[in-house]
Amino acid sequence: MKFRPKTWLILAVILAVLCGCASTPDRVDPVAKVIHLGPDTNRTAQVDAGNMMLQTQKGDHFTAYQLYNTVRSSFLGNSCTLTPQTFVKISQDEEFYYGISGRDYVKPSPLNWQNKDYLRTCLCGIRFSQKDLNVVAVILEHRNGSIDKVGPSNIDGSTSAVLKPVPMINLYAANFLRKTLKFDSFADGFLILRYMEERGKPNGYDAQGNPVAVPPDVTERMYEFDLQAAKTIDVQGAKIEILDAKPDKLTYKIIRQMSVE
Numbered sequence: 001m002k003f004r005p006k007t008w009l010i011l012a013v014i015l016a017v018l019c020g021c022a023s024t025p026d027r028v029d030p031v032a033k034v035i036h037l038g039p040d041t042n043r044t045a046q047v048d049a050g051n052m053m054l055q056t057q058k059g060d061h062f063t064a065y066q067l068y069n070t071v072r073s074s075f076l077g078n079s080c081t082l083t084p085q086t087f088v089k090i091s092q093d094e095e096f097y098y099g100i101s102g103r104d105y106v107k108p109s110p111l112n113w114q115n116k117d118y119l120r121t122c123l124c125g126i127r128f129s130q131k132d133l134n135v136v137a138v139i140l141e142h143r144n145g146s147i148d149k150v151g152p153s154n155i156d157g158s159t160s161a162v163l164k165p166v167p168m169i170n171l172y173a174a175n176f177l178r179k180t181l182k183f184d185s186f187a188d189g190f191l192i193l194r195y196m197e198e199r200g201k202p203n204g205y206d207a208q209g210n211p212v213a214v215p216p217d218v219t220e221r222m223y224e225f226d227l228q229a230a231k232t233i234d235v236q237g238a239k240i241e242i243l244d245a246k247p248d249k250l251t252y253k254i255i256r257q258m259s260v261e
Helices: 005-018
Strands: 044-048 052-058 061-067 071-075 078-082 085-087 089-092 096-105 123-129 135-141 147-149 163-169 177-187 190-199 217-226 232-235 238-245 249-256
Touching (some): 044 052, 071 135, 078 096, 078 135, 085 096, 096 135, 123 147, 190 232
Antiparallel strands (some): 044 249, 052 177, 061 085, 061 163, 071 078, 096 123, 123 135, 135 147, 177 190, 190 217, 232 238, 238 249
């Protein structure tokens, strides 16, 4: 079977551009969304049974970017489809941000029979403007962490991608601390609150001596309050005035937030 010179050129471009991708290690989510529950102190709030009343946390903060619609691109038969998600692995240069997906991989062209096994493990991503967050290119990540554009015509379709910044916090940092207080139940004049505390731990090491992210320690306990004795309660540094308590709903006012120590 004979190949035309043009066909050989296309194959050469495919191999040159895409060679170097390798398998990606199992992903460990390094972040959790920062939740600002409010309301501010001295304002009234309501919560249903089982839901959070208030939360406080501290740690290493940074900005991730939420993609709200699907972005597709293809080049010489290779394609990337990026589904709505939050990009937490971000790099940048003077003009652009580069966000790498944690779940969307390159779909290789049938012509890439020699490289398809490792090409399928290359993560897709997006390049977007620091100025207005407009997505200008679909990218892929190489073995050494470098990135490449999928092709010169990078975005399929005319619909603009919608990106918004999201404040995040690294729950694997040693200084991470999050305290959460939930309304558990109310019966016979007694209010039950569920408290959860998550504290970061130093990274550990695997058998080869490589650092491994260690999830935070999690502790929980229940607090019981007799509202017939007092309508204002203290818990974990917070002071809360209970305005109305029912089995399925709690109305309260935060006088002082929980401590972050």
